[in-house]
Amino acid sequence: MSTTAADAKMNAFVSSLLAKMTLDEKLGQLNLLTSDMDVTGPSIRASYKQDILAGRCGNIFNAYTPQYTRQLQELAMQTRLKIPLLFGFDVIHGHKTIFPIPLGEACTWDMALLEKSAHVAAAEAAADGLHWTYSPMVDIARDPRWGRVAEGVGEDTWYGVQVAKAKVKGYQGTQLGANNAVLACVKHFALYGAVEAGRDYNTVDMSRRQMYQFYLPPYKAAVDAGVASVMTSFNEVDGIPATANKWLMTDLLRKEWGFKGFVVTDYTAINEMINHGVGANTYDVGNLALNAGVDMDMQGSVYISEGKKLLDDKKITIAQINTAVARVLEAKYKLGLFDDPFKFSDSARAAKEILNAENRAASRDIAKRSIVLLKNEQQVLPLKKSGTIAVVGPLANDQRDMIGTWSAAGDWHKAVSILDGVKAQAGNATVLYAKGCNILGDSVLIKKLNAFGGNIELDPRTPQQLIDEAIATASKADVVVVALGETCGMSGEAASRSDLDIPENQRPLLEAMLKTGKPVVLLLSNGHPLTLTWEDAHVPAILETWFLGTEAGNAIADVLFGDYNPAGKLTMSFPRVVGQIPVYYNHKNTGRPFNEANKYSSKYLDVANDPLYPFGYGLSYTTFTYSNLQLDATKLAPGKTLGVTVTVTNSGSYDGEEVAQLYLRDLVGSVTRPVKELKGFQKVMLRKGESKTLHFNITPEDLKFYDKDMKWTSEPGDFTVFVGGNSRDVSSADFTLLEK
Ligand code: BGC
Numbered sequence: 001m002s003t004t005a006a007d008a009k010m011n012a013f014v015s016s017l018l019a020k021m022t023l024d025e026k027l028g029q030l031n032l033l034t035s036d037m038d039v040t041g042p043s044i045r046a047s048y049k050q051d052i053l054a055g056r057c058g059n060i061f062n063a064y065t066p067q068y069t070r071q072l073q074e075l076a077m078q079t080r081l082k083i084p085l086l087f088g089f090d091v092i093h094g095h096k097t098i099f100p101i102p103l104g105e106a107c108t109w110d111m112a113l114l115e116k117s118a119h120v121a122a123a124e125a126a127a128d129g130l131h132w133t134y135s136p137m138v139d140i141a142r143d144p145r146w147g148r149v150a151e152g153v154g155e156d157t158w159y160g161v162q163v164a165k166a167k168v169k170g171y172q173g174t175q176l177g178a179n180n181a182v183l184a185c186v187k188h189f190a191l192y193g194a195v196e197a198g199r200d201y202n203t204v205d206m207s208r209r210q211m212y213q214f215y216l217p218p219y220k221a222a223v224d225a226g227v228a229s230v231m232t233s234f235n236e237v238d239g240i241p242a243t244a245n246k247w248l249m250t251d252l253l254r255k256e257w258g259f260k261g262f263v264v265t266d267y268t269a270i271n272e273m274i275n276h277g278v279g280a281n282t283y284d285v286g287n288l289a290l291n292a293g294v295d296m297d298m299q300g301s302v303y304i305s306e307g308k309k310l311l312d313d314k315k316i317t318i319a320q321i322n323t324a325v326a327r328v329l330e331a332k333y334k335l336g337l338f339d340d341p342f343k344f345s346d347s348a349r350a351a352k353e354i355l356n357a358e359n360r361a362a363s364r365d366i367a368k369r370s371i372v373l374l375k376n377e378q379q380v381l382p383l384k385k386s387g388t389i390a391v392v393g394p395l396a397n398d399q400r401d402m403i404g405t406w407s408a409a410g411d412w413h414k415a416v417s418i419l420d421g422v423k424a425q426a427g428n429a430t431v432l433y434a435k436g437c438n439i440l441g442d443s444v445l446i447k448k449l450n451a452f453g454g455n456i457e458l459d460p461r462t463p464q465q466l467i468d469e470a471i472a473t474a475s476k477a478d479v480v481v482v483a484l485g486e487t488c489g490m491s492g493e494a495a496s497r498s499d500l501d502i503p504e505n506q507r508p509l510l511e512a513m514l515k516t517g518k519p520v521v522l523l524l525s526n527g528h529p530l531t532l533t534w535e536d537a538h539v540p541a542i543l544e545t546w547f548l549g550t551e552a553g554n555a556i557a558d559v560l561f562g563d564y565n566p567a568g569k570l571t572m573s574f575p576r577v578v579g580q581i582p583v584y585y586n587h588k589n590t591g592r593p594f595n596e597a598n599k600y601s602s603k604y605l606d607v608a609n610d611p612l613y614p615f616g617y618g619l620s621y622t623t624f625t626y627s628n629l630q631l632d633a634t635k636l637a638p639g640k641t642l643g644v645t646v647t648v649t650n651s652g653s654y655d656g657e658e659v660a661q662l663y664l665r666d667l668v669g670s671v672t673r674p675v676k677e678l679k680g681f682q683k684v685m686l687r688k689g690e691s692k693t694l695h696f697n698i699t700p701e702d703l704k705f706y707d708k709d710m711k712w713t714s715e716p717g718d719f720t721v722f723v724g725g726n727s728r729d730v731s732s733a734d735f736t737l738l739e740k
Helices: 003-020 023-029 046-053 066-076 102-108 111-127 147-151 157-172 208-215 217-224 246-256 282-292 302-312 318-335 347-353 357-370 418-425 443-451 463-475 504-515 533-538 552-560
Strands: 031-034 036-038 041-043 059-061 086-089 185-189 229-232 262-264 372-376 388-392 430-434 479-485 520-525 541-544 624-631 642-650 656-666 677-686 691-698 717-724 730-737
Touching: 003 318, 023 031, 023 302, 023 318, 031 046, 046 066, 066 347, 086 318, 102 111, 102 147, 102 357, 111 157, 111 347, 111 357, 157 208, 157 217, 157 677, 185 217, 185 246, 217 229, 246 282, 262 318, 282 302, 282 318, 302 318, 357 552, 388 418, 388 463, 418 430, 418 479, 418 552, 430 463, 463 504, 479 504, 504 520, 504 533, 520 552, 541 552, 624 656, 624 717, 624 730, 642 656, 642 677, 642 717, 642 730, 656 691, 677 691
Parallel strands: 031 059, 059 086, 185 229, 229 262, 388 430, 388 479, 479 520, 520 541
Antiparallel strands: 036 041, 372 541, 624 642, 642 691, 656 677, 656 717, 717 730
């Protein structure tokens, strides 16, 4: 059947169903409620049963497993119209097989792999009764204090666009309706990553130009890729909460971008608009949300409580309700739920497809590629598989933290600790272990984290006893691997930090290990970019391992022993100190760019302007040199493509992969332009001694921006092309875009 014929069939089905529905049944389709989850698994709460049976709830989240979703779906099948429930869940970086946190996974610079992890997650979720994931999160963020940077892909717009496309494709597959595809939900629309001071749920305020140029493109890319749903954000956009923002939800999303799916609020986001101060009660805020074009209410039950009254008072029309309901029904139709409401609730399939060896292998592969080598002096790494290795630190023998934030259905008992990974791959080496210190020493913070689901267990020994044991262990070893960083509850939602150092109680352990005189490798597990100025100055080797998921320990061992040569590159700058934030590579030049010789230039008195580790940065066990950057023309006619070539040589002594990055600068514009913008990259494998010439094409689209009239266009004039292994260390060449 052609798309138009299929659409016509769907439209006819949905219209005829709508014609049969009462107002209550319609409002029920706009209502999304959470199920109760407890440690032994989800359980039915009486009120849901009644709501579902009464047709007051058409959608459930936080319910999974084939058995449980089947039970709930059976209730829906007892309703008058038998409209199937839609089951949503936060499948953020894997369902049961957990992949690296998104900020870590982004460091692979491998879109095929990012698509694959989404595909595996979708297949597992679908086998576990789910229809809909609340992912991808594509909020561009320049403030590493924000806890939710862990869920996104960092600071770059162009890169965010590539990831948004890959993720939607990975989750939704080629066609919804396949039993291994789920509805994706791009979030949080919009601008959530720009919360003031990096504090979660805080105010956002930015110019239209900034939105269009830097923050909106990844959401739009998801829409262009056919994302089935959009989630509103908690923050305000231009003074109006996103969930009440008609400009955002209707003018931009529907009219300008042509979005056809449905919009769901974030968790109780309608109700929270009372706190925002744009309505006095649920009636007011329900009115705002419905009129803004928000289709489904997550957990607020406002449409259920106020919908009828709003209609009676003529604040909204039945046509508006019908449009919203139709969008929800269409999603259910596309999944094939009207043909078989139980098609995703298949226990035999779940047993076979969830957390199987193949999925774990995919997770390990992506995890090892997410690791970023930040420093490697004196070739401390890779480690030899002989002699004695001391593995110390609070994150060394830790499974819980390895799966990171938002690993909702992930079972940390299935995760591989760093210690176990190292032991399994150590060959002839002897591996010793000591904890060295607790993960945190700050009792107030521990209490806070444990109160909200953390399970930080403290070793009762004193800090000195723990360190002494670690020193004794290290003294028997040839090399010391120190696993430090954050516990997983220190990033993610409602987990912003004002201080990005590794927790201060961990520093004495690191100092003690360095004092032993043994070579030290620092392994970091964390969900924010950290401030590592001290560590960079004192520790010879540093590996950024994020929270790598179920296969964390194995992936880390792959890299430690050089079975895999690390090639990850950061997608978010690591500041030197918190006071530099926001620090990001694609900043503007200002009227007084930094100049050492000029007192009155843009700078700090006490720290450099640039980050410690810039966007795109990451080392390898080998070295790469760039040479012979050439443009195939220095004058470019409008509408033409410019060829760029550069030779990359593996000049070190290991085979390895390099991510060659291409940046552009538009030197003169009708509005100010960033000093650099990523416009392309290539990941290449080079044997030691091997050289390859890489070809990039700069297309007319790459030169465009929002001009002084907010038109997406390019302007004639001079441009610089930069190519290199990160955003700081680049070679450059110039060209001119001609008038005609
Ligand atoms: C988060 C969303 C999430 C939702 C449902 C909210 O608190 O902001 O990202 O999808 O909860 O769990």
